[in-house]
Amino acid sequence: MKNVFDILSERGFIEQVTHEEELREQLGKESTTFYIGFDATADSLHVGHFVQIMVMSHMQKAGHRPIALIGGGTTMVGDPSGKTDMRKMLTIEEIQANGEAFKKQFSKFLDFSEGKALMVNNADWLLNLEYIPFLREIGVHFTVNRMLSAEAFKSRMDRGLSFIEFNYMIMQAYDFLQLHRRVDCKLQMGGNDQWSNIIAGVDLCRRVDSATVYGMTFKLLTTSEGIKMGKTESGAIWLDPEKTSPYDFYQYWRNVNDADVKNCLSLLTFLPMEEVNKLGGLEGSEINKAKEILAFEVTRLVHGEEEAKKAEVAAKLLFGDFSGDADVPSSELSSKELGEGLDIISLLQKTQLISSRGEGRRLIQQGGIYINDQRVEDIYQNITLEDFADNSLMIRKGKKIYHKVILI
């Protein structure tokens, strides 16, 4: 069987490793417990986290044991790594609720049966720490000089770094030590922005317990221009279907840049590398095929086969020449609300396709609104029963935002 280190390396995950040769050997030799931490800063995981989940999944398939660490304790402090501003403080209730949401989502991606994977929360050991004993046991092993030289703090040196955030690195290092002691965790992985925090943990384990543990970071998911992926104008791409619908999720991947297709296929799907290379090498409009596969595969992993198919069918119907009933975001309208007819702008407002009437007017004046594929020319156009076929009407905003209105 192939060493999972080579798999990760071949697929382009790996950015930095503490002891490359030794770690590779370790992973080839025995089942290894490793962890990735997730701070509970939102009520759902997003695409950035998904890369980490993919790594955990690859590792688990190779017989290693993942620990998903939920940062119920560290989130109380706030990780300054790579951030220009201090994060807003979350209340303990918010953090707990977020942690619960994460927990549910992890269960979909990893096999937690029979101890094949663990889920822990660092609130369990961080929240009740006593300041002085902690300083004496752990704090002595850190020099401020060294900490200050960490890349993670660079962006904060001119803007200011509060003491609470400065402590984050120590918290995370302590996590590693705890996991090493509790469940023999030998490896911490994470996004490359975590490198400073990870080596702090590796060092701490060595100093305190004379233990050899490893660290590895992955490439952050960025576009070929270096912009973080998984963000859109309306925010992150979430894994929670309530926050990002499977259709929108599919569309996001369907529309990635040509240059990013190969990277996404390799990081976000389990397709064999020969196929990834083949698809990634397609040129011109041919690459749309690769994008369809990418979108389908990622949607399938996150939302399941059925949702992925629905999204795919909807996309084909809307963008192809077929006609039929597409499963796109929709809203309902009662015949009472419709009455004798409803003006187009009010209808747009009801569907939340626009945020103000002025925006709607502008949109129509610029030719960006279509009803049943007919461009709307008149901002006063009245929508009546006649516009509904089979009790439904399709609104299109711009080139690719569709919304169905169902008459009830």
Added chain:
RNA sequence: GGAGGGAUUUCCGAGUGGUUAAAGGGGGCAGACUGUAAAUCUGUUGGCGAACGCCUUCGAAGGUUCAAAUCCUUCUCCCUCCA
């Protein structure tokens, strides 16, 4: 604790009494081109209104003035230097 600097629309950032819903850029949205791509170009980008216009906005609250983002007072927050 002392001295100085700052807070502007979604973000950055100009603006020091009326011509300012506020330059410029980023971002967003739409159009053209295309491959449901990128790049490019064009338009647009506080709310209500067809429009004249009206309303809300320049950290907060007061005040001066016919008129304030711009002047005064107090307050809040941030930064820099000194202790």
